[in-house]
Every structure is written in structure tokens, then in C-alpha cells.
Amino acid sequence: MALNAVKRDIPSNIEGYGSTDGKLFGGAFARKPEGCRAGAAIRSRGPNDGGKFLGSIRDAIAASGLASGMTISFHHHLRNGDFIVNQVLDECAKAGIRDLTIFPTALFDVHRALIPHIQSGVIRRIMGSVNGPIGQLVSEGELAAPVVLRSHGGRPRAVISGDVRIDVAFIAAPTADIGGNMSGRAGKSACGSLGYAFTDAEYADCVVALTDNLQHYPIAPISIPGIYVDFVVQVGSIGDPDGIVSGTTRVTRDPLRLLIARHASKLIEASPFFQDGLSFQTGAGGIPLAVTAFMKEAMKRRHVRGGFGLGGITGYFVDLLKEGMLKKLMDVQSFDREAVESISSDPRHIEISADWYANPWNCGAAVNQLDVVILGATEVDMDFNANVNTESDGALLHGIGGHQDTAAGAKLTIIAQPLLRGRIPCVVDRVHTVTTPGEVIDAIVTEFGVTINPRRKNLIDACKEAKGKDAVHLVPLDELAERARRMSGPMAPVRQKDRVVGVVEWRDGTVIDVVRQIFPENISS
Amino acid sequence: MGLMEAGRAAQAGTVESMDCLVTISPDAERRRIEISGSGVSRFRATMEQKINQVLDKLGSSENIEISVQDNGAVDVVLGARVEAAYLRFKGVIDA
């Protein structure tokens, strides 16, 4: 055991993960890369080697050489509409393959169908976010090896640096041609950006494209070129369109969320970053989207024009682009139909890979250019550390997403969250799990106002300058914590066992925290 | 608005956010508290203490089971719901 830089006790060796020697989190920007990039096996397909086309997933598994104990990867652009992950694992099970490590960019509720494969040993380990029933299963210790959680930028870093070698990447493609060129823009399962799949295509030893919209060679435009792709499989359907993209994203009418969003918007307006060229990321959550709406009003009122919008893109961001409030969109994931439509038709709406978006070990990820990001968290503590992974009972139910990356990159990182969710406070003495260290979090915004990290003295001063209608309600952290304590009452500690069921990596590959096994649900004390 | 017959199961509250549904019914042996829902993992002890405090103050000495389905009720709300359920159980207020 040793303490890392956020004072977390990290075991020196974690069963199923390995030694943490030299891998303790040492600060947000402490670890620098060494050596060369890793690389995939060199393959070739010459003019006399035949085509890539295969008739089924089963054939592709056979052709890929996939065997027990290997690592397979998936992207999550089909979100809760995805049919591919479950189907591939069903076929692996039928083929008698076991002990697989699955390496998805994220899992969704639809993937609860994997539970029998976890229980039967087809899946031995998950490297990627878990939630819902799989998260509960993991938290209660049902997986042989700990889950490894990486951010959207940490994952491509792990692949490129060789921390993770992908044996076979299964890439669902809403459109593909027989040469393996892929795009997410068209087809009945269109998902827009394919950003999360790029690095896997380049670095996996074998790449299988799966599509329900097979076209003649070549398609245009192409997101992922067929030069990386070993096989192309045509399937009936890669996903359910209603689960892939949502309908129009609307700004919340919930008064509490609007109140928090208004506080956050005033903070941004008072900050030195509120000026022409302002770039921001707000995602699709209720509060962040409402912040965007208030910012839009403020930008119009003060004649400020934004620069670019980043990350997961919604129709709301598309509107900002169309109205000239933003000049570009950098899209790693298209959330709704408007975003898919826009990325397919507007050259100012740029598709970017997860590597480009957020990897700390390249020559300048897009997050480094961000002015403002609005994030959520289940808990924040007196050191401003944020937890987005575990719930109040200690269950591992959420992935990291781009939380660490945008927080580290943006000039102003805001956590906007109600102080209480029911009885459960979001400001606590010590978060159960550190996902993102307080050194990269600038402000917490709750229904009680704006709480600024005391390290950001200039930001506090800027807020104090704002007067009248633009005044920012500042609340010191200890006052906020005291309020939470008073309203919630005494909280018992999380009851947990020693065994580590999850490892939370900081985006640079160091261990920032571990998640331990909890007692089964609803067993009383 | 008739008063409820005393001694039969009685309820108060809802399962809406920040509320709880409290059901009180006779128990064969003792005062028994069952809590489920969002607050249970971290607030069981605090909630049990509040429930006992409210019932003691109301002079309850019956063997009753107090079942709480919680959706984030703070003590103020929990106490009010337990009191209402108990007074309904006793037939003192409407139901």
C-alpha cells in the first residue's frame, strides 16, 4: 500500500491488474511519455489475396483467429441501440471461446445481455465503463478480474502506448464498402461521428467491420479507411435507430436545474474567458444544456461570438453553429438526429477521434484548446476532488467519459450539480472514489450558488467584480459542506470489503483510485 | 371523511423524489423498522433514530412494524410521514 498524490491508499499489487509500482497518480500533468508508440501486427492483402467480405459474425470470428484469453474491442456510437456487442459475444460463446477481455469504449444498459457470458466465464474481464446491472454485478465481486476504467483520452493513450493490445476490433459501421472503408454518416443506423473507433482500427491486430449498409467501393466521405480493415461482414441490422440517436434535445424546464444553470452561466459570464472566440463543451445533460441556453442569451446580449464547441454534439450546438454563435464543431460523438444530419452536410462540423479529442500523450488534443467545460459528479469533496464513478452505496455504476480530459484541458472547469440528490449530499468531506483531482476543478455550482476553488484567486476576483444583475452568488466550500451536512444528517461510511473490483486510471495511465467490493444490495446491517 | 379504524395498516407519504412512503401495521413481537430505497445504504441508523424519536414522542408502545420506502426523504420529511402514518394507524386523523 502507498498513498498517491490525492492521498488514496493504492495496493502495490492488484490481483488481475498487476503491480502499481511506478504507476501511482502523481499529479494531473506529472507523467510524461517515454519510448515509441506501440503498433499493430503488419498485415497485407494483395491483388491475389481475395476479398474481405464474410457472410456472418461467426465466419469473422473464425477468420480473425480469435481465441480464448484474447482482448476484443468495440465502440459505443450505437449507444443503447447497439446489437453488435451482444451478438459477437453470443457467437464467441457458441464457438467455445472463453476468458475474453472486452475493451469497449463504453457499455450501455442494452449490454445487460452479457451477464450470462460473465457468469459462464466467456468474459473474464471488462476494461471500460460499467453501469446498471453489470455495474452492480462487478461491484458485488462477480468478475474474476477488476474492471479498468479509463477516460475517453486515457483509452487511446493506453492503446497507442502499448498498455493494452487489441487482438480483434469489431467495428460497427452504419455504412461500409467491400473494401472496408467506413462511415457513420449514412444508412438506417447512422450515428454521425465514429470518433471512438479510430484508434482501435489503427492499432488492433485484426479489424472486423460490421455493417447493415454495404455499398460499392468506395464510399465517400470515408471516416475510417479500409487500409486498416481485415474483414467486412454484412449483418441484418447493427442497431435500433431509436436507441442510437435521441430525438431533438430540449432544454430542461426543471426549475432546480435551471437555477443551477443560471448560476453557472453567470460564473462563465463573469470569468475572463467570456470573450470572442470562447470555446466550450457542455454535453447533453440537463444542466449543461441549460447553461448553453443561458450562455447563448448572454453572448447575444454582450455581442460575443464563440469559437468552437467540442465533445458530444447535440442539435443545440448545431443551432449555435447555424446561427453563427459558434464557428466550428469538433464532434467525437453525435448525440441526436440534428447532429448526425449536420456532420453529414456541414464542413464546419468536424469529425474527430478520441485520440484527437482527449489523449494527453499526443501533440495537442482538442481539450487543451477548451475555455469552459460543464461537468457533473456524484460527489465533490473538500479538496475539490470529484467522483463520477461510484454511487453513494459504493457501487461502480458510471464510466469516466471525458471528465478527466476536459477538466485537465479546459481553462474553466465547472462541476454543476444539485447539492442534494434526495438525501444524498454531493459535497462531502472525502469522495468515495477520486475520478478527477481537485487541482483541475475550478468551481462547483449548486442551487446555493457558485463555489470557487480557492486556488483560482483571479476567478474569485473576477466574480466579485460582477455587479447587479450579473452578480455571482459566491458560497465558500465549508459553508456549502456545512449546509449539506445539516440537511442530510450523519452519514454512515460505505460498507466495503478489501477486494479491488475496479481500478480508476488517471488519463496518463497512473492509478488515481481503486473501487472495492461492496456487500450485496438490500442486505440489512 | 370517516376516520380509519384503529389498529389496521396505515400509510402516509409518497414515493416521489425527497419523500418516503411509510406503512405502519401491527407486529406480533416488537417495534420493527424496515427501510428500503435510496437512503438506506448511508442513512439507516440516522433514519431509525428519527423514527424511534417520533414514535416515542407520540407515546407509542404498541408492537408495530414501520416500513419505509425511501426516495430521499430528509429527517424533517421522514418524521412528518411517520407521525401521519402513526396517527392514521391510531385512527386519530383522516386517511
Added chain:
Amino acid sequence: MRRTMLYLPGNNPNMLLRGHLFGADGLILDLEDAVPRSEKSSARILVREVLKNRDFDWCEVTVRINGLDTELWRDDLAAVVPYGIHGVRVPKVETPQMLKDIDDALSSLESMASVPVGTTKVFCLLETALGIWNAYDIALASRRVTAIIPGGEDLAADLRTSRSKEGTELEWARRMMIVAARAAGVDALDTAFPRVGDEEGLRRETEFTKQLGFDGKSVIHPNQIPIVHEIYDPTEAEIESAKKIVQAARDAAARGLGAISVDGRMVDLPVARRAEYTLERAGIITGRGR
């Protein structure tokens, strides 16, 4: 300052606990129309417990009790008066005699609870033609009366009409309210705008009733508050009065005094806080959180 008074359903913990966060000048914890018959007692207990908790920041806190034509109102008052509310909102007030009954009940409850007699103010809802007609006498029937408020739906029904988008049917009653309130020296507060999603409609109606002379408006949803406030942004006179109050309160605090009087008006902590809020909104002092 009573630009907005927000109704909070008496059986809804979420709103009762969070209602004060939305910046309304006052709160109305509602035991009447928002609570179904079967939940009256349960809501009364909940509202009492929330009042005991005293976590309302600077808001003026009132409770809407059930009408004097029900068997509920005395129990309602008994449950809330001991816990330091600023006032009660009484529905369907029609005659000065009803105020005498309320006054007596309040005085006796106040004495029992060691609350200075007369502390609890009365906000009269005039929801019938008779109530409107008697507005001036009602406003003078007790020193406790601090505001009169015309009804909305109920008044329209009693007038044998219905509520329209333009509010034509309520126009005369509203004008009458202003005259009666000013003559009696109490506030005139407007009824709530019922269509929560219709921001333009709310804006139009509020601009109109403010111009008639209303001191503020009841609201039924937090999202209505910023719209009404925008129209009721503090005037120069309000800012001057607030400056005086804040200064007097600071002087009093410096000399270790409790409640003080400014221009004949009692200044306690909520009044001083609201005055600070007025100055904060006017940009004269900097807000220091909630």
C-alpha cells in the same frame, strides 16, 4: 417587497424544502387547493415540520389555510402559528366579520405560543363578488391585514364568467383592489397566472397589473419568478428605502440592538435581508451567496 409570492403544495416535500431557493420574495405553503381532501392532515403535519426547520433564507413565509367554511382552518392555524410564520393567507374572505374570527383565533394561538400578539399578518384572498365589494372594509377589519388579493378562477366563476386569455373579466375587480388597498394602506397583490408554459402571456399580464398599481403577483411555478421580477425590478424609491433599512440595521447591529424601526416600520432580520437583496439586485452592494 412582495413582487412574487410562490405557492408551494403543502404535501410536496421537494417543493416545500427547495421553494425558497428560487428567489421569490415570499412563499405560500399551501394547505388549501393544492392538497387533496384525504391528505389534509398529513400535509398539515409536513408543513409544520418544515416550518420548525426554519430554512427559508430571506423569504417572507406564509401559509394558505383552508377556508373558514371548512372544519379545517382552526387546526391549520394551530399547527403553524407557533413556528414564527410571517402571515397566513386566508381564502374566500367575504366579510369583515370573518377577519374578526381569524384575528381572535390568531391572538389566542399567539398568546399560547408566547408569540407577541399581532405578529401574524393576514393576506386576504377575495374570491367572490361579495369579497371584492367589501374589499376596503375587509382591509380595515383587522390591523393584521397586510394585503388583499383578488381571486382568479373562483372569482371568475362567481362572476358567472370564465377566465380568458386577456383577463377582461377580472379587470374591474383588479382596479377595485388597488383602490381599496391604497385607501386602507395595505398591499395589493395580484392573483397567479395559471398557464405555466406561457411566458409571453405572463409577461403581458404582469406588465398590465403592475401598471394598474399592484405590488406583486402570486406565482405557481419557480420559472415564473424571473419574468415577474424583471418587470418589477426595484425602483429608485425602493432602492432609497432599502439603503435606509440596511444602514439602520448595520448601525443597530454595531450597537448590539435587535429589532429596530425605520420610518415607522419594524425592521427585523428578514426585512433587513430583503433590503440587502434589493440593493444587490440594483447592483449597489455585492451579493454574498444565499
